[in-house]
Amino acid sequence: MKSLSHQHTVAVYQTLSPSQLAALQGAAWRRIVPGQGGEYFCQLKLQQRYAEMIARQWAVPACGAGYVVRLILPQQVLAHYDLTTVAYDEHLEYQVPTCELAELSRHLVGQVELVSVFREWESFSVPMHSPPLTALMG
Secondary structure, eight states: OOOOOOSSEEEEEEEEOHHHHHHHHHTTTOSOOOOSSOOSEEEEESOHHHHHHHIIIIIHHHHSEEEEEEEEEEHHHHTTSEEEOSSSGGGOEEEEEGGGHHHHHTTOOSOOEEEEEEESSOEEEOOTTSOOSGGGOO
16 A cells, blocks of 8 residues: 555554553554454454443453553545444444554554553543553553
């Protein structure tokens, strides 16, 4: 793909496990991190609340913590992927083949931002246009 103008961007959200968050930190917050179970697709959600629900209900019980990150991508790039839902409009997500994540990461606008942290004993979340939670990760 060639470089695109970033006039029209879309914020999408991804739920991460602790090891996925560590991989993202190791990539200087400039990569879309694939899942750990050999999944064929990465689901990038349109709604922060839906990503947070997945983090609370799946990642915390399975891994002890769940994180939600915000990624900004050009709308033209995301248009190449299927937009699906498992139930309601609030559950819309882009289905991105994991083999294409490295290429998609090249189109990130800015750094990936940590916006929600869920642990068994506490949680933090910030709305759109607020400073990221990176400082709270310790």
